[in-house]
Amino acid sequence: MSRVCELCGKEPLSGHRISHAHNVSNRRWMPNLQRVRVVTENGTVKRMRVCTSCIRSERFRKPGRTVKTD
Numbered sequence: 001m002s003r004v005c006e007l008c009g010k011e012p013l014s015g016h017r018i019s020h021a022h023n024v025s026n027r028r029w030m031p032n033l034q035r036v037r038v039v040t041e042n043g044t045v046k047r048m049r050v051c052t053s054c055i056r057s058e059r060f061r062k063p064g065r066t067v068k069t070d
Helices: 052-056
Strands: 013-018 026-029 035-039 044-052
Touching: 035 052, 044 052
Parallel strands: none
Antiparallel strands: 013 026, 035 044
């Protein structure tokens, strides 16, 4: 199972964990992925692994949610 956002392509970043004594070891920053139900272009509903920044910016449409028209 890959740790990649299926909408924006965000993936793990790598770097170093540096202690106070400056001992260096490798580490990874993982994206915060959530499983979300998404309505696709053809109207079907499927589950996708989406990062929380895509959820907050509403880059996809959730099932059952109607659009406000005021």
